Amino acid sequence: MKVIIDRDHLVRSVQDVMKAVSSRTTIPILTGIKIVASKQGVTLTGSDSDISIESFIPAEEEDRVIVDVITQGSVVLQARFFSEIVRKLPKETIEIEVKDKFVTTIRSGKTEFHLNGLDPEEYPRLPQIQEENMFKVPADLLKHVIRQTVFAVSTSETRPILTGVNWRIENNELMCTATDSHRLAMRKAKVETESEAYYNIVIPGKSLNELNKILEESNEPVHIVVTENQVLFKTKHLLFFSRLLDGNYPDTSRLIPTESQTDMIVKTKEFLQAIDRASLLAREGRNNVVRLSTLSDKVVEISSNSPEIGKVVEEVQCEQVEGEELKISFSAKYMMDALKALEGAEIKISFTGAMRPFVIRPLHDDSMLQLILPVRTY
């Protein structure tokens, strides 16, 4: 294999596939990046066996030569060194040549690296996915959907299924749900499907976090293909594979209350800042709990008390408060996560009593909701 390649394109591709490479893998060859040069261009692959990322650098782009493939072939190079080397090379083009025993020469200007490569035949093959039942979501919408749900997955392995986000696709609608059994995040979005598709899958939270990092903010469609145990996200030059979680996701629809006893509308930012301040002292005490009480004249009081350090009391003027009086305690962290995930300058919070889960929604928007279980404090 011998190629001459544009440095900036290579740096970007290496950065992308590096997101799948883990230094703590038990399979030594997965600490490497697989490089394949064909007539069409160069393909890089990184994988930690849960996530695999493939990035393609075309030989030509907009009539400009990006890769000059002199001899086709392939090699696996240590990801950590290869990525640092290409980033620091002095010139705009880089020559990569694989010689005897996979020893690889990387040349740029008057700099010459010789790296001990590995046999690409030993690199695990990526799943072959039939691209039949695919659906499309614009990249920026996909990033939103991920960010508004993934933070609520469980970090504990006691119920592994809850470490993923449940995706259900039905009637051209994607519904994403994440819960750690103390709070729940849900987001719906319209998707373009080719047929009457129905899926019900659970994608690991970690995979979605990496996907969110790698996707650019654009309205370019991302093609999504689902198989029995894999999901593939496909953009112009990138393939992102993730395994799916085994098992049935719990039915969460019955958790969401349909009625309410107390409803309030507040300015999102002002409310978030008040909770943030109240949590300054709460963090030290019992599990970061703050207390909310309705007062008269559409005012609610946010308070928190840590006997050793001190206490804080704060009044927030609501836009509207309707229904019964209420005193309720909840995790400040969950509330802040939920408020940051929602869109819109104003939000509506619907309570069904001090011991029942409550729901936070943007005003006039049913496509997303956040649910939080209160904390018993007496």
Add this chain to the structure above:
Amino acid sequence: MKVIIDRDHLVRSVQDVMKAVSSRTTIPILTGIKIVASKQGVTLTGSDSDISIESFIPAEEEDRVIVDVITQGSVVLQARFFSEIVRKLPKETIEIEVKDKFVTTIRSGKTEFHLNGLDPEEYPRLPQIQEENMFKVPADLLKHVIRQTVFAVSTSETRPILTGVNWRIENNELMCTATDSHRLAMRKAKVETESEAYYNIVIPGKSLNELNKILEESNEPVHIVVTENQVLFKTKHLLFFSRLLDGNYPDTSRLIPTESQTDMIVKTKEFLQAIDRASLLAREGRNNVVRLSTLSDKVVEISSNSPEIGKVVEEVQCEQVEGEELKISFSAKYMMDALKALEGAEIKISFTGAMRPFVIRPLHDDSMLQLILPVRTY
């Protein structure tokens, strides 16, 4: 004590004194910030007993009221909470009121914190320093002098005196020297003294690093007062005290070679980048060592070899090479530290053989030098 104080001024002062507060202190009251309100304004103090920082907020500044002192007094508040609270308060002014048993109310808008304070009488007193024998250095020059020397102090406590930077003031010249016995950094600067002052002190590296962070880039003079075991740096509203290290600093002048066998002049940035690349592989191997060899035609070769990973060879075109041929090995890290510390687009490196320390200087500037001991590699 009761004051109404401008939030932005308070936030900045708290940030400054926080640099001296350590959460790992064995003296509980030092986890707090001491606040003293007098007719003239409010003084904040933070200390970890090695470093103490005092910041003064004047009652008025440029005809604007900054602090309204309603009742004089003092209190000590937990630094960690107090600093976060003042940063997150909603309005531009903050009311601080100390009540019974040092319980302190902090009010801003509709937010009210009650913090358990501590008795300010228990807070250690700062050293009283006679401001007689002081000298002056502009803040930006002082920051340069610190950055160009402090990185070379020893991080090991086997010879505690080497964890500090030696400052010698004589004939209106300040000479700063730091060494960890493998490399040495020296910087001279003119200073303004009031009398025929002579000092020879050792300031802990950690203190100088904190001082560098707290000083703003400006040409305002910093007043420096030296006593037997303390040094005080004084700007308009800030006092920075550091203890001095006990013991005699070694005489380093005889380490610096006065003659040379090989001299080369190189472009600083190009040379730094070449060393950086060579060190990519060296880092894994024997102590980050790279090799430099003179070739013909004013070219030097930089190379490094890590048998398991690979090797790198790189040619650098020098502006000038004079004297004997040379092959020498040295720590890439020390060389990069030295090159980053020096000023100027071109530097001169003077070697006295492969086993002797060599000296790096900016071209046409004798006020600073870096010295590195080579590494034996055979």
